[in-house]
Amino acid sequence: MATTEAARAARDAKLDELHERLTQAVERLVSGDDWRRALEFAARFRSRSFGNTLLIFAQHLDAYEAGRVPDPEPSYVAGYKQWQSLGRQVSKGQPGYMIFAPVTGRFASSTPQDAQSWRRLGRFEKPKPGEVVRSRMVGTKPTYVWDLSQTTGDPIPQRPTPRVLEGKAPAGLWEGLATLVAAEGYRVLRVESEGAIGGANGVTDFSARTVAVRSNMDEAAQVKTLAHELAHVKLHGPDNPDAFGHRGIGEVEAESVALMIGAAHGMDTSAYSVSYVSGWAQTVTDKDAAQVVQATGERVRKAASAILDAIDTEQIDGGDPPGLTRQTPPALPTRTPPAPPHLQRTSPEVDAVVRSL
Known part of the structure; x- marks a missing residue:
């Protein structure tokens, strides 16, 4: 029990640290040009939430200023095991960038159209006969990703980057x-x-x-x-x-x-x-x-x-390394009740991030 409480306290401390860092990143958007640059960066990492994109950008910039990475902006980011699946290994001494990851739960209902009928299933609990089962996000936890420049191993294929002549529209x-x-x-x-x-x-x-x-x-x-x-x-x-x-x-x-x-x-x-x-x-x-x-x-x-x-047009990558297959996010029930109180964070800032992941 003490170990569980210590682990929960450590996780919450990391979440609090992430929220503080995210708030600081948002507050640095002080001009239209800063907003434009943030969105241009988000366009290249659009597979991530806007909040996670800002967290990656800020932590990578810190790594660049500390001399740990060669470029001020990331190229591709992925998790530790994801890089391993692509034949690459995180280099020794390279700390990851902490971001938010969803915590999901399974909910069951025999009358899914009734929002009050959904109940949370236990870890190994099976639904009753005739019940519909869906997953939804009930919170967040800290996780880590690394930039391509923080890894070594098999080369990553580089896709062509579209370039448009001034005044012309991209084909299609x-x-x-x-x-x-x-x-x-x-x-x-x-x-x-x-x-x-x-x-x-x-x-x-x-x-x-x-x-x-x-x-x-x-x-x-x-x-x-x-x-x-x-x-x-x-x-x-x-x-x-x-x-x-x-x-x-x-x-x-x-x-x-x-x-x-x-x-x-x-x-x-x-x-x-x-x-x-x-x-x-x-x-x-x-x-x-x-x-x-x-x-x-x-x-x-x-x-x-x-x-x-x-749309079927030539576009820049979305931030994942070429060849990486992301897991499909869990389906969200359209009208399930909120998660039980003991699984919810009470901070409105946390709730906002949960909704945006």
């Missing part, structure tokens, strides 16, 4: 985005000039279910605008219960999704105009600004990743 990107807009039940319109849409580059009309983009811009600007408007469709529709409901945050989210999609295709995003989300976060009275920033980054990452996964 407009068509892919337009198909996703249509799948949401909206028509894509190309208008002659900004005068037709109130001086804007693009406009989403939720009532008419149209997305208009002005055609008197270069191809890159047009496809970036279409990505921006698709983000509005997916994140900010009138029936979306998860939208912040704040115009400023909505615009930052849409432009940030467009930035990540562009970065994933090798587009130069330095000219993107992304107002710093924290300025708007300060105006959300019922949430801490750091929580809003983190939640915004995670919503952007998830939306951009879903779009990128749905």
Whole structure:
């Protein structure tokens, strides 16, 4: 019992350390350019949560400044055994980067449509005849990953990185985005000039279910605008219960999704105009600004990743080493009750991270 309590205390101390480090990383996003760089980095590591991406970035930078790694940014990251499965070994003396990993539990119900009917199964407990079993995340634990430069062994194949000429759009990107807009039940319109849409580059009309983009811009600007408007469709529709409901945050989210999609295709995003989300976060009275920033980054990452996964274009890698097969995340019951109190962390900051993993 004492050993279990000591292990739990050590784990909680590590989680507290991670939360403090994550809060510091979020608070360092003090300008639009910092936000842009964070999202460009997240575009290259989009298989990870936004919070874990920031943790990897900050710890790798510390390792670079200490002379343990040769480059200021990671290339590929993976766990200890994952690197071993690829024929590589973590070098002696290289500490890993601590990040959050989900803790899952199994829940069973004979009436899955009833949210109150789900019960947590014990470690070796089998469901009763006729019960449906699903897994869900009930908490977090610390785990470690290492950058490619911290390992030795078999070479990792390098995939080609897309490069786009200035002003040109990546091959197939407009068509892919337009198909996703249509799948949401909206028509894509190309208008002659900004005068037709109130001086804007693009406009989403939720009532008419149209997305208009002005055609008197270069191809890159047009496809970036279409990505921006698709983000509005997916994140900010009138029936979306998860939208912040704040115009400023909505615009930052849409432009940030467009930035990540562009970065994933090798587009130069330095000219993107992304107002710093924290300025708007300060105006959300019922949430801490750091929580809003983190939640915004995670919503952007998830939306951009879903779009990128749905289109057939040449894209940069998502942060996993080529050849690595990630386990499919456990399915989440759509309406299961919260985890039992003894399995929950009471800190709202912890809860926010649990939801964003």
